[in-house]
Amino acid sequence: MTVNVRFAPSPTGVLHIGSVRTALFNWLYARHNNGKFLLRIEDTDKLRSTDENTRLIFKILEWLQIDWDGDPVIQSSRIERHKEVALDLISKGKAYYCYCTPEELASKKEQCLKENRPYKYDGKCRNGNNNHDSNIKPVVRLKSELEGTTTVKDMVQGEVTVNNSQLDDLVLIRSDGTPTYMLSVVVDDHDMNITHVIRGDDHLTNTFRQIQIYKACGWDIPKFGHIPLIYGPDGAKLSKRHGAASAIDYMQLGYLPEAISNYLLRLGWSHGNDEIISREDAIKWFDFDNVGKSPSRFDMAKLQNLNAHYIKERTNESLLEYMLPFLKYELNNEVKNNILKGMDSLKERAKTIVELAESASIYIKAPEAYEDKCSKYATSMHLDLLNEIVEKIKNNEFSTNEEDLCNSVKEFAGSHNIKLIEIAQAIRGALCGKLASPSVFEIISIIGKEETIKRLESFINHYGQ
RNA sequence: GUCUCCUUAGUCUAGAGGCCUAGGACAUCGCCCUCUCACGGCGACAACACGGGUUCAAAUCCCGUAGGAGACGCCA
Numbered sequence: 001m002t003v004n005v006r007f008a009p010s011p012t013g014v015l016h017i018g019s020v021r022t023a024l025f026n027w028l029y030a031r032h033n034n035g036k037f038l039l040r041i042e043d044t045d046k047l048r049s050t051d052e053n054t055r056l057i058f059k060i061l062e063w064l065q066i067d068w069d070g071d072p073v074i075q076s077s078r079i080e081r082h083k084e085v086a087l088d089l090i091s092k093g094k095a096y097y098c099y100c101t102p103e104e105l106a107s108k109k110e111q112c113l114k115e116n117r118p119y120k121y122d123g124k125c126r127n128g129n130n131n132h133d134s135n136i137k138p139v140v141r142l143k144s145e146l147e148g149t150t151t152v153k154d155m156v157q158g159e160v161t162v163n164n165s166q167l168d169d170l171v172l173i174r175s176d177g178t179p180t181y182m183l184s185v186v187v188d189d190h191d192m193n194i195t196h197v198i199r200g201d202d203h204l205t206n207t208f209r210q211i212q213i214y215k216a217c218g219w220d221i222p223k224f225g226h227i228p229l230i231y232g233p234d235g236a237k238l239s240k241r242h243g244a245a246s247a248i249d250y251m252q253l254g255y256l257p258e259a260i261s262n263y264l265l266r267l268g269w270s271h272g273n274d275e276i277i278s279r280e281d282a283i284k285w286f287d288f289d290n291v292g293k294s295p296s297r298f299d300m301a302k303l304q305n306l307n308a309h310y311i312k313e314r315t316n317e318s319l320l321e322y323m324l325p326f327l328k329y330e331l332n333n334e335v336k337n338n339i340l341k342g343m344d345s346l347k348e349r350a351k352t353i354v355e356l357a358e359s360a361s362i363y364i365k366a367p368e369a370y371e372d373k374c375s376k377y378a379t380s381m382h383l384d385l386l387n388e389i390v391e392k393i394k395n396n397e398f399s400t401n402e403e404d405l406c407n408s409v410k411e412f413a414g415s416h417n418i419k420l421i422e423i424a425q426a427i428r429g430a431l432c433g434k435l436a437s438p439s440v441f442e443i444i445s446i447i448g449k450e451e452t453i454k455r456l457e458s459f460i461n462h463y464g465q
Numbered sequence: 466g467u468c469u470c471c472u473u474a475g476u477c478u479a480g481a482g483g484c485c486u487a488g489g490a491c492a493u494c495g496c497c498c499u500c501u502c503a504c505g506g507c508g509a510c511a512a513c514a515c516g517g518g519u520u521c522a523a524a525u526c527c528c529g530u531a532g533g534a535g536a537c538g539c540c541a
Contacts, residue, residue, distance in 0.1 A: 010541050045540060102539070139539055157470065166468055166537085174539040181541045205469060205536040228471080228534090235533070263477095266490090270478055273489040292471095292478080295534065299476045302491045312504085349503045406500085413500095424500030436502035 003035025004195045010042040011053035014246035018230040021264040026198045027066045028286035039068040042075045060247045064257045082179035086140050086172045094216040097138035098125040140173035150208045155225035155288040162208045186213040201226035228295040254352030259307035267296045304351040316343035326357035338363040341446045345438035366455050367433025374429035378463035382426040390456050402445035430459030
């Protein structure tokens with residue numbers, strides 16, 4: 001079976017996370033079937049399209065390792081071809097010039113609504129009555145079927161049938177001479193030899209209109225797969241209000257591409273009870289039999305869980321590299337090395353790269369402030385104990401080897417009849433400025449004797465007055 | 466309003482008439498581990514929208530009802 005699919009975003013806004021899933025499903029379907037995944041930028045709305053948005057589309061697809069075959073097709077470059085098809089339809093009597101004004105049409109539509117019957121364009125122009133004001137620039141309309149039904153055998157939705165009486169004479173060419181989306185998509189999909197149109201199910205009802213264009217042109221109709229939309233946690237359209245809606249947001253929030261694509265894959269598609277799915281398996285398993293029909297809601301918590309999983313799977317080196325742009329500081333090699341040493345412990349605590357970068361700050365600099373809670377472990381008793389510990393570290397009674405130090409401090413606590421937690425938390429507050437971190441003994445073993453003494457003394461001074 | 470689609474726990478889902486006392490995952494809660502926070506391990510809570518049929522048997526098939534979504538542009 002030949003499979004050519006396309007992803008056809010329009011650069012009129014930032015790429016929505018739902019569109020990313022559409023891209024992913026297209027890509028997986030192509031790769032699964034050894035087909036081609038083509039990219040088309042639908043920039044015919046010149047007013048709202050921006051180069052920046054186009055650039056971001058490329059960037060996000062590359063980030064997610066969704067690679068496309070051949071050069072992207074820029075839809076605006078194909079306008080002449082679209083017009084040519086419309087003109088051809090006119091010459092064949094399948095389309096016509098319409099001189100009705102938008103106002104006339106609007107009132108007609110209103111009337112239809114009032115009378116509770118489907119709106120169908122049935123203006124006089126359709127029948128060749130061209131008694132019109134010569135000042136009016138016409139649009140080109142498709143002469144759609146008046147009777148019968150149109151059926152789509154959708155790969156996701158199954159067989160869907162609509163009465164042709166529901167379909168209006170859609171505009172193919174606007175009065176300013178530019179082709180509409182409906183025309184452009186059909187012509188481009190045909191010219192690009194697209195065999196499977198996979199897109200959001202907000203296009204399902206458009207499909208019936210587009211099929212009429214295919215038929216009028218006498219072209220083969222591709223197969224369609226309309227995947228359900230993604231909504232926010234409240235069931236409304238996913239937007240900024242829910243935290244993030246655009247793909248670029250998730251990039252900046254510190255989500256890994258493999259987590260995003262695993263999450264998106266499982267939203268609306270499943271393979272038994274599998275949750276963690278590699279790219280390789282995704283390609284092997286992906287099919288439309290397992291795509292659900294019902295819309296799904298975006299669940300940030302599950303994404304985070306997946307992200308935490310993939311953070312743990314990454315090597316320490318790749319995580320360090322990945323987190324560098326999230327850091328506010330330039331790091332020297334010593335610091336980088338320390339972060340690398342502590343990474344095993346840091347990475348099992350982080351849900352996002354942003355969190356990881358934040359937690360790594362303990363290896364970058366001494367705390368600039370102490371959380372309020374730290375004062376609980378800064379009583380005179382705690383400070384006395386810390387003083388003793390500082391002394392013991394200074395004169396090498398306590399080594400800064402993780403295991404040795406742990407044993408020494410445990411012994412020290414025992415001899416003072418104090419629970420280890422009292423000392424550990426005091427040290428933690430001094431080293432990190434907060435009461436949650438990896439093992440304090442690990443941190444000391446990494447930052448070393450001098451830095452440890454410096455941080456402990458600062459803490460003692462801060463609370464000592 | 467018209468047309469089309471959807472409906473299993475808070476969320477994502479498994480389920481193709483008997484394998485269902487409805488499975489898994491996230492979230493939540495509890496216990497264990499433990500220098501804190503996490504990780505990890507164990508466990509708990511929690512769902513077939515409703516009403517009728519068909520059938521020996523229905524989450525699964527049919528019909529209604531309710532709820533939700535999408536489309537109805539000279540936007541894409």
